[in-house]
Amino acid sequence: MAIDFEVEPDFQKLLDWTKEFVNTKIKKVDLLWPHDIYKDMTPQQAAIINPLKQEVRDMKLWACHLGPDLGGQGYGQLKLALLNEILGTSRWAPRIFGTQAPDTGNAEILAHYGTDEQKAQYLKPLLEGDIVSCFSMTEPQGGADPGVFTTRAVKDGDDWVINGRKVWSSNARWAKFFIVMAVTDPDAPVVSRMTMFVVPAETPGINIQYNFGMAGEGPEDVSEALIKYENVRVPQSAILGGVGQAFAVAQTRLGGGRVHHAMRTVGNCQKALDMMAERALSRYTKGTLLAEKESVQQMIADTYIELQSFRLLVLHCAWKIDKLNDYKKVRMDIAAIKVQTSRVMTEIGIRAVHLHGAIGTSHELPLMGFLNSGIVLGLADGPTEVHQVTVARQLLRQYKGTDSVWPSELIPNLKAEAELELLGEVFTQTVPED
Ligand SMILES: Cc1cc2nc3c(=O)[nH]c(=O)nc-3n(C[C@H](O)[C@H](O)[C@H](O)COP(=O)(O)OP(=O)(O)OC[C@H]3O[C@@H](n4cnc5c(N)ncnc54)[C@H](O)[C@@H]3O)c2cc1C
Numbered sequence: 001m002a003i004d005f006e007v008e009p010d011f012q013k014l015l016d017w018t019k020e021f022v023n024t025k026i027k028k029v030d031l032l033w034p035h036d037i038y039k040d041m042t043p044q045q046a047a048i049i050n051p052l053k054q055e056v057r058d059m060k061l062w063a064c065h066l067g068p069d070l071g072g073q074g075y076g077q078l079k080l081a082l083l084n085e086i087l088g089t090s091r092w093a094p095r096i097f098g099t100q101a102p103d104t105g106n107a108e109i110l111a112h113y114g115t116d117e118q119k120a121q122y123l124k125p126l127l128e129g130d131i132v133s134c135f136s137m138t139e140p141q142g143g144a145d146p147g148v149f150t151t152r153a154v155k156d157g158d159d160w161v162i163n164g165r166k167v168w169s170s171n172a173r174w175a176k177f178f179i180v181m182a183v184t185d186p187d188a189p190v191v192s193r194m195t196m197f198v199v200p201a202e203t204p205g206i207n208i209q210y211n212f213g214m215a216g217e218g219p220e221d222v223s224e225a226l227i228k229y230e231n232v233r234v235p236q237s238a239i240l241g242g243v244g245q246a247f248a249v250a251q252t253r254l255g256g257g258r259v260h261h262a263m264r265t266v267g268n269c270q271k272a273l274d275m276m277a278e279r280a281l282s283r284y285t286k287g288t289l290l291a292e293k294e295s296v297q298q299m300i301a302d303t304y305i306e307l308q309s310f311r312l313l314v315l316h317c318a319w320k321i322d323k324l325n326d327y328k329k330v331r332m333d334i335a336a337i338k339v340q341t342s343r344v345m346t347e348i349g350i351r352a353v354h355l356h357g358a359i360g361t362s363h364e365l366p367l368m369g370f371l372n373s374g375i376v377l378g379l380a381d382g383p384t385e386v387h388q389v390t391v392a393r394q395l396l397r398q399y400k401g402t403d404s405v406w407p408s409e410l411i412p413n414l415k416a417e418a419e420l421e422l423l424g425e426v427f428t429q430t431v432p433e434d
Contacts, residue, residue, distance in 0.1 A: 102133070
């Protein structure tokens with residue numbers, strides 16, 4: 001019997017250390033510089049943050065999403081899930097632990113598909129935590145359907161020349177390199193139509209036309225870029241994973257990324273529940289604590305139940321990834337938690353804001369940020385509806401229909417079969433087929 005919900009004592013010690021470290025040290029950095037995670041650090045920030053990164057390395061907790069061959073710890077996704085629950089409650093913790101999106105996903109595909117030169121040029125500094133990167137796939141005319149992408153890369157002598165527009169290319173303004181998905185064979189089926197290119201940020205022709213801002217961001221922090229690629233010339237060696245392989249590369253990247261978002265979201269759901277409980281036990285109205293009102297108790301109970309169900313789904317998915325070691329085999333589970341990540345965070349976020357009253361809606365608490373992240377996570381890495389389709393398709397592959405006009409679970413007919421087998425005679429009237 002291998003199912004066991006206990007954490008190994010040695011790893012539990014690391015989790016306890018992480019929680020203490022995040023709560024006592026990193027959350028202070030969050031308070032000082034909430035919007036600077038992807039920017040180059042100022043000397044003042046570096047003086048404070050680099051020693052924290054070193055502490056993480058000393059504890060052997062750096063880049064836990066990667067194997068030891070790439071400077072990570074090879075803990076696997078299940079342990080990473082437990083760690084990310086803690087890191088997800090802080091803005092800076094993922095960077096200080098070398099596990100922040102979108103760089104984790106970009107590192108994963110470079111590790112998986114990159115040549116030795118690409119690994120040396122891009123992966124190594126990324127893993128050192130010295131630079132940030134950008135994944136540039138979505139286009140203004142559509143994000144959820146790669147069939148509408150038109151950004152084109154055309155072969156010109158030994159080079160490729162990229163032209164087109166991309167949008168929601170997160171952190172482009174601070175990125176040191178871009179992973180760009182471009183059509184290389186417009187007549188091919190969508191799965192082999194596009195190729196991935198790794199492009200250094202200083203390459204001429206990468207023009208950021210506009211930066212969209214997310215709710216809560218000040219104008220100086222806006223970071224979702226609309227980019228015009230104008231005659232961006234790259235050598236053949238810029239190709240990541242082979243011509244026509246972009247779709248497969250993207251799926252590898254997005255699979256892991258979605259799971260990591262879910263893991264971090266578990267932590268934020270827990271934080272929202274903690275805040276709800278504290279508020280319910282602190283505020284009196286109409287002669288009782290909020291915690292004594294049945295409607296508030298229902299909110300707290302539903303939050304706990306949804307959080308625990310979601311957490312188990314995430315942990316089970318992480319366990320399956322470790323077990324099967326192939327994202328394709330875990331597609332349905334990943335799509336399911338992608339749907340739940342947004343749903344559960346949004347539901348819990350609304351409840352937590354509501355329970356806090358007016359102050360819940362303010363900048364002065366993190367709750368609107370949680371709620372906003374729930375909504376955003378229903379879109380980033382693909383909308384909920386697309387993932388529901390994936391779940392349904394994968395699930396339905398495990399079933400087959402019946403040729404009968406009646407469902408196979410029709411009780412009188414099953415009962416008649418049981419009577420014949422066990423009693424040797426049929427007593428029940430069956431429902432005729434025709
Ligand atoms: C914060 C954030 C960061 C992002 N970062 C990046 C990044 O770094 N790089 C990058 O390339 N992209 C990034 N994206 C883009 C993201 O991947 C897309 O927003 C996403 O794929 C949805 O595309 P869209 O916004 O064009 O919405 P659309 O594709 O227009 O979808 C809008 C709505 O239409 C409906 N819909 C769409 N398709 C279907 C369908 N098949 N069936 C039923 N209904 C459907 C859904 O209701 C959906 O919510 C980011 C997005 C956000 C919000």
